[in-house]
Amino acid sequence: MNITTSEWVWVNDHDECSASQLIAASGLTKEEIDELVATGVIVPVDHSAESYSFQIRFINTAKKARRLRDDFELDLHGIALAMTLMQRIDALVTQLDALNAQLGSVITEQAD
Secondary structure, three states, X not given: OOOOOOOOOOOOXXXXXXXXXXXXXXXXXXXXXXXXXXXXXXXXXXXXXXXXXXXXXXXXXXXXXXXXXXXXXXXXXXXXXXXXXXHHHHHHHHHHHHHHHHHHHHHHHHHO
């Protein structure tokens, strides 16, 4: 009998987690989290605070970074580069979807 466990995180922009919670949830080290903060992949709520807190959605980002580290044996710079490129791709896909939606409404209006 195999028992499969999964972990769910309710992602939103309102709740926050501490750096230690992010480390525990993601499996990354403090140094890896610090590098992702330095490269802008993970953004603390307040850069000037003595101890960082993060929007809860960055748990998913940190977990992706850990999977990249483990699956592809990337170093910190490789993780940061891959994460930056994936975020850029996500932004471009969102922008493309919005443009396609606008284009679809223009075509529909012209057909009427």
